[in-house]
Amino acid sequence: MLESVYVDKHYHLVVECKQGSKKACFELYRLYSKAMLNVAFRIVGSIDEAEDVLQEAFLDAFNRVRDFRQETTFGLWLKQIVVHRAINLLRKRKLEMVELGEDQLDNIADEESGDDEEIQYKVAQVKEAMKELPEGYRLVLSLYLLEGYDHEEIGQILNISENTSRTQFLRAKRKLNEILIKKGIS
Incomplete structure (x- = not known):
């Protein structure tokens, strides 16, 4: 059975990044950093913390880029990493939600x-x-x-x-x- 692969417009950059190209990684960062900073900021509410989340998310993404299988776009995959990083930051701040009946x-x-x-x-x-x-x-x-x-x-x-x-x-x-x-x- 063939695995479905979603090809996005930055596919070639992801492939080059997987092959270790620092230039491709930088280009992906340049293309996605502003949008991902906005995502992080909307969640954490602080630009300084959002910038930290952004850096950690990109480091995480580039360290795990070989695991990215193009089943979705790179942007959606990266957004999930940013959201999870931002939420983890909030959890570190002892975010408590109340369960209601x-x-x-x-x-x-x-x-x-x-x-x-x-x-x-x-x-x-x-x-x-x-x-x-x-x-x-x-x-x-x-x-x-x-x-x-x-x-x-x-x-x-x-x-x-x-x-x-x-x-x-x-x-x-x-x-x-x-x-x-x-x-x-x-």
Whole structure:
């Protein structure tokens, strides 16, 4: 049986990097570093820590590049490494998420069900307000809204239940709305 291989536009650079080309590694870094820094920053909330995450993620990626099998794009593979590195940094900061029972989740879902219409905010204002969220809320909100993970994936990444991810997301959404209202943004 043939293994499916996804060829992206930077395939040749990945192949050269696997062969030990420092020039190819630098080019991959140049192509992906800005986007990956943004991913890390949205998760950790600090540019200094995001830069550290970025460097560690690229070192990890280049040390493991021989394991990359082109089953996805290099960018998606690298993004997973960045996300995991950023989350590990948060765990080092003793990130604690509270497990909630089903009845508590239902209560929160009922409170939020009438609030399903999304309010349009300017992206910069929302991102600025997100910086004020508690770390756990910001993390789940970022992974869900900005990085496109679903609650099952977030649960696996953060080692929490899918219900906890949903609860953190609903609470983060509510808290973000409070912050925006307090700032007069509506």
